[in-house]
Amino acid sequence: MSRKIKIECQSVSKAFHVPGQKHLLHVLDRVSLKVYENEFLVILGPGQSGKTVLLNCVAGLLEPTRGAILINGQATAGPGPDRGMVFQRYALFPWKNVENNVAFGLAVRGVPRGERLDTARRYIELVGLKGFEKAYPAQLSGGMKQRAGIARAYANNPDILLMDEPFGALDAQTRYAMEQELRSIWEKEKRTVCFVTNNIEEAIYLGDRVIVMSALPGRVKSEYPIDIPAPRAYTETAFLALRKHISADTDLVL
Numbered sequence: 001m002s003r004k005i006k007i008e009c010q011s012v013s014k015a016f017h018v019p020g021q022k023h024l025l026h027v028l029d030r031v032s033l034k035v036y037e038n039e040f041l042v043i044l045g046p047g048q049s050g051k052t053v054l055l056n057c058v059a060g061l062l063e064p065t066r067g068a069i070l071i072n073g074q075a076t077a078g079p080g081p082d083r084g085m086v087f088q089r090y091a092l093f094p095w096k097n098v099e100n101n102v103a104f105g106l107a108v109r110g111v112p113r114g115e116r117l118d119t120a121r122r123y124i125e126l127v128g129l130k131g132f133e134k135a136y137p138a139q140l141s142g143g144m145k146q147r148a149g150i151a152r153a154y155a156n157n158p159d160i161l162l163m164d165e166p167f168g169a170l171d172a173q174t175r176y177a178m179e180q181e182l183r184s185i186w187e188k189e190k191r192t193v194c195f196v197t198n199n200i201e202e203a204i205y206l207g208d209r210v211i212v213m214s215a216l217p218g219r220v221k222s223e224y225p226i227d228i229p230a231p232r233a234y235t236e237t238a239f240l241a242l243r244k245h246i247s248a249d250t251d252l253v254l
């Protein structure tokens with residue numbers, strides 16, 4: 001059975017004018033990739049390889065200079081409720097409690113209060129924040145804020161989740177716990193995920209497939225299907241072998 005393509009980047013290039021500079025800054029160079037329905041795709045690359053720019057193009061927040069992005073076979077025209085985002089910085093409203101943050105997108109779309117709070121509470125439970133519905137972001141740890149961010153993205157019921165280094169600001173221990181948590185949330189409620197990181201272990205732990213980007217201008221350098229069965233352990237032989245192989249192939253400084 002052929003798999004449905006949810007996202008397709010067709011030779012996407014992006015260049016920016018930089019104030020005070022004569023030449024354009026070429027950030028993405030003919031990036032072509034496909035993401036299949038309910039696939040967990042990880043985009044791995046060094047700092048400033050255009051990963052965020054690529055994700056923002058897929059989100060419809062930026063327009064490619066050349067090339068096209070198709071969502072469900074249709075050209076994108078700006079952001080849409082079919083795509084939810086989770087950012088590295090938590091982007092929660094500090095004056096709203098957890099359930100109102102999670103329910104925010106539903107409120108904007110006019111979903112009645114009772115219904116949106118039911119949905120919010122269901123996802124708050126899914127991400128392990130039950131009991132913290134009334135807490136404010138300042139009362140939460142980094143990991144908890146990111147759980148709330150994931151619940152908020154899920155609550156809008158997008159087909160596609162775009163995640164931009166969501167665990168990059170967390171300490172190593174919390175980061176590992178959140179990777180496990182995210183993989184288990186995704187196993188329970190599958191979505192098409194495009195997850196950006198510069199961390200090789202995180203990429204191998206989470207991905208069904210990993211796309212490796214080159215340093216600026218960002219190009220697709222190679223791709224790896226990850227067929228190590230989940231749950232994966234950082235220390236198992238297949239994991240370590242793949243890590244060694246991918247690190248030899250990336251511009252990441254390890």
Ligand SMILES: Nc1ncnc2c1ncn2[C@@H]1O[C@H](COP(=O)(O)OP(=O)(O)OP(=O)(O)O)[C@@H](O)[C@H]1O
Nearest residue numbers: 016017027045046047048049050051052053054198
């Ligand atoms: N709006 C913009 N105008 C000009 N340059 C930009 C703009 N947005 C991004 N850039 C440049 O594009 C390059 C790639 O940035 P991007 O944030 O996509 O990298 P990244 O791979 O996500 O990096 P990191 O892993 O460090 O977050 C950077 O050099 C950045 O300065």
